[in-house]
Amino acid sequence: MPIFRDVKTYLYRYFLMANTFDPFVTIITDARSPTLVLPESIYHQYTNHVTINCTIVTREHRTYEVWLVKVVDRLQFDDGWEYFVRAEDIRGGYILFFERQSLYEFVVKVFTCNFVERPPQYRFFVEMKKTHVERARLAIPMSFWREHIEDQIHDTSRAILMCKGRRYNVPIIQGHGKALMEHGDCREFMDRSGIVEDSTCVFTLIGYECVVFKVKLLDA
Incomplete structure (x- = not known):
């Protein structure tokens, strides 16, 4: 019985880990760049994916389509990223906090250079x-x-x-x-x-x- 409990605990923890989509933070160093490289900490969840059509949703519920692609050993937002940056007036030095709802759904919060979340933009x-x-x-x-x-x-x-x-x-x-x-x-x-x-x-x-x-x- 204890062994069975241990197995259940292990499977439960494994299930949680496999279905947890950790958030990540990135600093925009060049707002003119057509791509954004994602942090290595999330790469393991995309090992079986080469290209994914993703959505980025702002706090005001505007939605953008962006392609997430694997380039050599990197993951990056590609087509659609530049449009998102221009449309949302994202500037160099801004900090973006991404909450992942799934592998392909991202909710973004925008922080200005002084680490204050930007007020809603209508x-x-x-x-x-x-x-x-x-x-x-x-x-x-x-x-x-x-x-x-x-x-x-x-x-x-x-x-x-x-x-x-x-x-x-x-x-x-x-x-x-x-x-x-x-x-x-x-x-x-x-x-x-x-x-x-x-x-x-x-x-x-x-x-x-x-x-x-x-x-x-x-x-x-």
């Missing part, structure tokens, strides 16, 4: 269509509007767009279930920012007296 993405560029008109997604703007910001009649060191004042026109940014400096914003058809822009909400967005072109 943003939306716009794939620029021909009509966006021609009409100099941009729609704020209504789900984003209701959750982060409608009842939280006093002045919703205008938006200030911050892009490439410039500031643009654009009226917000509401109606028919839409919130459109158009007129005012919108045409100038389009032209000076270098926005063209098929560009991808990230609008990050940074102001709460009125609607203020930091705008970044992912293709630039």
